[in-house]
Amino acid sequence: MLNDTKLRTLKPTEKLYRITDFDGLCIEVKPTGKKFWRFRFRYLDKALMMTLGEYPVVGLAEARRLRDDAKALLHKGVNPIEDRVEKKQEEKNASKNTFKLVAEEYIENKIADRTEKYKQQMRDSFERDVYRVIGNKAVKDVTSHDVLKIMENTLKRVQGQNNYGTGEVTAIQNRKFIGAVMRYAIATLRADYDPTYAVRDVIERPEVEHARPLEKQELRILRTKIDTYKGSKTVRNAVLAMLYSMLRSIEIRRMQWSFIDFEDKTIKFPIATKKSKAKSKTQERTTKKNRIHIVPISTQLLELLIEQKKITGSQDYVFSAIYKEGMLSATTLNRMLDYINLGDVSAHDFRATASTFLYEKGYEEDWIELQLAHADENKTKASYNHAKHLENRRKMLQDWADIVDSWKD
Structure with a gap:
């Protein structure tokens, strides 16, 4: 039976030799001086031997534990050599399947x-x-x-x-x-x-905060601070255009110069066009619903667009990103509101405010809903509606723009 003192004194000879511990465990000493633990056993009536590690990296106590683990597998009818190969393969597979x-x-x-x-x-x-x-x-x-x-x-x-x-x-x-x-x-x-x-139920999604009409004090602060905003002129114009036009923030961000007719004083958002299948099976939409949406341009919005044309007229998007090509990011407009101390106001609140004011002023529901580009329940009818009440909506949007400007201090 081996002990640490005896193991340290084992010297190499010209030929390999082994010294037995017990229960099949032995130490093998090579002519090079290297020492390896071996476990000798029988499996299906065949004499086999497996390596348990090199001494002294694997000490006596560890070698005996490894021998006992192998014996436990033999007791279950498992070849410990095959088990080791399978585990190595599993580890190899795991490294490929992170x-x-x-x-x-x-x-x-x-x-x-x-x-x-x-x-x-x-x-x-x-x-x-x-x-x-x-x-x-x-x-x-x-x-x-x-x-x-x-x-x-x-x-x-x-x-x-x-x-x-x-x-x-x-x-x-x-x-x-x-x-x-x-x-x-x-x-x-x-x-x-x-x-x-x-x-799946550990964290609950917060309740959606629905758009709300702005209070009178908020309206005065909003309109005044838009004019005094010291940041990007494009961002300032985008927020003001959204306020004048009753458009969604995504429509403002995606608005292109090709949509604008300065002579007719209209913005026409086209029907969505499909991308090629090689790029995507989805559609890139310019409005929330898949149909034409015409927006009359008020005097205030026209002046704003003429000013913006000098800034981004050479680009596709009317309100293009500031430091890179493409449209403004989804959070840019709301961040401006936060900057002017209206962080609890969202771009969606503009539309709710316009809708509330215009209903209170007695404007027709059809005019307001068409301007908000809400879906018509009758889809066949909706396909013919894009220009409906255009002149009435033009007057309504001009009145709305005047209301917006009346909030200035």
């Missing part, structure tokens, strides 16, 4: 027909919140606790950024993105269950 690699495969193969914006949104979410926790983890080993940790970290990150909300929506989105990848891993036999299911 959550990050499977996620990238999912984005590349399963959502190839989604918009680039959607795919980039998923990549950004993974890079920002997910990969740091489970990116290098075998996808089959991702747990519900991992997902919960990611969601909690997301809440802390968002809440730590001023004016970016409380994070529930982002945390829930991250859970959904992870779930999509996990279900893909299940379908491709690389995972057994979806760990996001157990935490």
Whole structure:
């Protein structure tokens, strides 16, 4: 029976030799002086031997434990050599099936027909919140606790950024993105269950704050501070154009010079056009509904557009991004409102305010609803409605623009 003192005194000879411990464990001394632990056993009536490690990296106590582990497998009818090979292969496979690699495969193969914006949104979410926790983890080993940790970290990150909300929506989105990848891993036999299911109700989506008409004091502050805003002229003009026109923020952001007819004094948002299938199966819409939308231009809006033409007339978008090509970002307009101390006011509130004022002034419901581009319940009728009541709506929008300017101090 071996002990540490005897092991240290074992010297190499010209030939390899072995010294027995017990229960099949022995130490093998090579002519080079290297010493290896070996476990000799029988499996299916065949004499076999496996290496348990090199001494002194693997000490006597550790070698005996490894021998006992191998004997436990033999007791279950498992060949410990084959078991070791299978585990090494599993580890190798796991390194090829990390959550990050499977996620990238999912984005590349399963959502190839989604918009680039959607795919980039998923990549950004993974890079920002997910990969740091489970990116290098075998996808089959991702747990519900991992997902919960990611969601909690997301809440802390968002809440730590001023004016970016409380994070529930982002945390829930991250859970959904992870779930999509996990279900893909299940379908491709690389995972057994979806760990996001157990935490689906941990964080609740906050209630949607519906648009509201602005109070009189807010209206005076808004109109006065728009004129005194010291930031980008394009952003200032975009907010004021949104106020004058009753358009959605997405319509303001996507408005192109080709939509504007300065002679007729109208803005015509065209019917959505499909992209090629090679790019996307989705549609790029210029209005929320898939139909033409004509907006009469008031005197104030006309002057504003003439001014804006000098700034962005060489570009496609009327209110283009400030520091890069393309449209303004989705948050830019609301950030201006925050800058002028109206952070609890959203761009959607402009439309609610206009609608409330115009209904109170007795304008026809059809005129207001057409101007807001709300869907007509009769879709056949709606296809002929794009120019309906145009002159009446022109007068209504001019009156509305005058009301807006009446709020200035």
